[in-house]
Amino acid sequence: MSTLEQSAPAPKKTGGVKQATQKFGRFLSAMVMPNIGAFIAWGFLTALFIEAGYLPNEDLASLVDPMIKYLLPLLIAYSGGKAIHDHRGGVLGAIAAMGVIVGADIPMFIGAMIMGPLAGYVIKQFDKYIGSKTPSGFEMLVNNFSAGIIGMLLAIAGFYGVGPVVSAFTDLLASGVDAILGWGLLPLASIFIEPAKILFLNNAINHGILSPIGIQQAGEFGKSIMFLLEANPGPGLGLLLAYSIFGKGSIKGSAPGAAIIHFFGGIHEVYFPYVLMKPIMFVSVIVSGMAGVFTFSLLDAGLIAAASPGSIIALMLMSPKGGYIPVIAGVLVAAVVSFLLSSLFLRRSAATDEDLDKAKEAVSDLKNSSKGISTNETAGTADLSNKAHINKIIFACDAGMGSSAMGATSFRKKVKNAGLPIEVTNTAIENIPLDADLVVTQQNLTPRAKAKAPNAVHVSIDNFVNNPIYDKLIEELKAKAEQPDTSPVPEYAQEDVTESLDKTFPEDAVNTKNNGETDGSGVLRKENIVLQLPSVSKEDAIRRAGESLVSAGYVQPHYVDAMIEREGVATTYIGNGVAIPHGVGEAKKEIKTSGIVIHQYPEGVEFEGGTAYLVIGIAGAGREHLQILTKIAEAIEDESTVTRLARVTDPDELYNTFGV
Structure with missing residues (x-):
């Protein structure tokens, strides 16, 4: 099932422990997964250059300890804070995490996972409270000093509170793991881990418990078995091989391909339907998982860092020197046990194609229901004619590394074969770019994608691999490329931006090129460019712009009210992420001299007609401001320019773009 959508009713939310656990797991994953590259880099440095490594080097080995104690926790804390309150939250998260890092003698990953989001939340609440209360002209001062x-x-x-508590908790967890290992009970963890993977609860277990303990153990001993508990591809491989031999019909035909994707690609979820179509297979993956862990424990196997994705290739790359055989043995034992048990179950009662279809639906239902979305809900549909141009297509998933990458690769080939000049890439939901024209996500992630890219066309799918919606999309994109632009958008959005400016100021619409140049050097001043403002209502954004015009000496105070009244008559949003609030008519009497102020809102302000990332307050008494307005119009015709300017942190970039 797939739908094209631009707007849909909010999904119903349902409660439950499973939903809360998965939501928590997704959040932990959002902190860890973007930084997996850094963990792998640390793992390679450890494997290669420590005293027991492949290429011992005392100088390069000195990188290992600072990376695990400082760099990796800070990256996690930054990602956690950023997930709450964008870059500002990330910076606060990193600052706060230094307290727990310095206050502890062990790598403080759990502490970073606490302090990062906590700091992001605190600064978000502060910004929400302070909002438009900050006097105009003092925004940068307040933002910097408050942070x-x-x-x-x-x-x-x-340093004094959270650090010691987390240290004690981490020591307790480590002691518990040591005790379980000593008693030989670690294989029992598979009773929880294997079903949790199929129920999509593994992120909470993996990133909340296994990885922090594993990283601490790897720092002390050079490897950890914790990295193997969830990543072992053996149980899934054995199951799929059994279906390849003893399955029936399309089940037998599809299993070999799934086995390759699972074992070499590390995409474990491809084998979940094969378990769900015969629930007895839970026994197979649990018992084989236990056998694998027992082998790992017996042979003292471990990895130097997390293997992501959980493919045999990643496991080999993360194996320590001399540690390949124990890892391979554990995977092989798990695969053999899984194959034998699964074969036994299949020979006693073969599954049918209908069972596989139902199981695939069950996997989709598990994803949706665990996130509070009913599978009976259908989103509103729309065609691509609602978008003027399709230049960038984004495939997005939670982490932006696994399923979305596969989907983007598949669709990119189709786009290339169709000869379409369209950029296709993949990313995490949280990193969807502002200039995305079309966003493809799984159905349960679409609401989050809409929040990140409200102006894009959204495509909801149930899976990223071999989806029939891809061919339909290609046909629609080809048809659109062959047709002239006839987008059914409002009149103000159909107008050329320059024409919009002229119609906005009819009494000042003068062709400056034909009537000589006008000196606008005093109209826009650097001190009147304010960056990194938190998102507010359009009324507050207009009032802030008006107050800035007053403070700059361009207008009388009553002009601010006229700007808000003007917005009630017709929107001043002119497209491409820009709004130009201003007063007209009698308000002209309140203008002392022509002037312009520019306010940047990286998270956007909702105007009628679209989201404005640049709010440009204008006071136009004569012709002085027209030269800058012309320059602004020319610059914002390119949507990518606005996208860039909405994120810059140096006011000179805006001044050099718009100034004269």
Whole structure:
């Protein structure tokens, strides 16, 4: 089932422990997965250059300890804070995490997972409270000093309060793991881990428990068995091989391909339907998982860092020097046990094609229901004619590394074969770019994608691999490329941006090129460019722009009310992420001299007609401002320019783009 959608009713939410656990797991994954490359880099440095490594080098080995104690926790804390409150939250998260890092003698990953999101939440609430209360012209001062003061307080709290508590908790967990290993009970963990994978609860277990303990053990001993518990591809491989031999019909035909994707690609979820179509197969993956863990424990197997994705290739790359055979043995034992048990179950009662179809639906239902989305809900549909141009297509998933990458690769080939000049790439939901024209996500992730890219066309699918919607999309894209642009959008959005500006100021619409140049050097001043403002209502954004015009000496205070009244008559959003609030008519009497102020809102302000990332307050008394307005119009015709300017942190970039 797949739908094209641009707007749909909000999905119903349902409660439950499973939903809460998976939501928690997704959040932990969002902190860890973007930084997997850094973990792998640390793992390679450890494997190669420590005293027991392949190429011992004392100088390069000195990188290992600072990376695990400082760099990796700081990256996690930054990602956690950023997930709550964008870059500002990430910076506060990193500052706060330094408190727990310095206050502990062990790698403080759990502490970073606490302090990062906590700091992001605190600064988000502060910004929400302070909002438009900040006097115009003092925004940068307030933003910088509030971040510094709050960050300092959180770092102190982490050092004296959170750090010691997390250290004690980590030591307790480590002691528990050591005890379980000593008693030979670690294989029992598979009773929880294997079903949790199929129920999509593995992120909470993996990133919340196994990885932090594994990283600590790897720092002390050079490897950890914790990295193998969830990543072992053996149980799934044995199951799929059994279906390849003893399955029937299309089940037998599809299993070999799934086995290759699972074992070499590390995409474990491809074998979930084969378990769900015969619930007795839970016994197979649990018992084989236990056999694999027992072998790992017996042979002292371990990895130097997390293997992501969980493919045999990743396992080999993360194996320590001399540690390949124990790892391979554990995977092989798990695969053999899984194959034997699965073959026995299949020979007693073969599955049918109908069972496989139902199982695939069950996997989709598990994803949706665990996130509070009913599978009976259908989203509103729309065709691509609602978008003027399709230049960039984004495939997005939670982490942006696994299933979305496969989908993007598959669709990119189709786009290339169709001869379409369209960029196709993949990313995490949280990193969907502002200039995305079309976003493809799994159905349960579409609401989150819409929040990140409200102006894009959204395509909801149930899976990324071999989806029939791809061919339909290609046909629609080809048809669109062959037709003139006839987008059914509002009149103000159909107009050329320059024409919109002229119609906005009819009494000042003068062709400056034909009537000589006008000196606009004093109309836009650097001090009137304000960056990194938190998202507010359009009324507050207009009022802030008006107050800036007043503070700059361009207008009288009553002009601010006229700007808000003007917005009630017709929107001043002119497209491409830009709004130009201003007063007209009698409000002209309130203007002292022509002037322009520019306010940047990286998270956007909702205007009628679209989201504005640049709010440009304008006071136009004569012709002085027209030269800058012309330059602004020319610049924002290119949507990518606005996308870039919405994120810059140096006011000179805006001034050099718009100034004269």
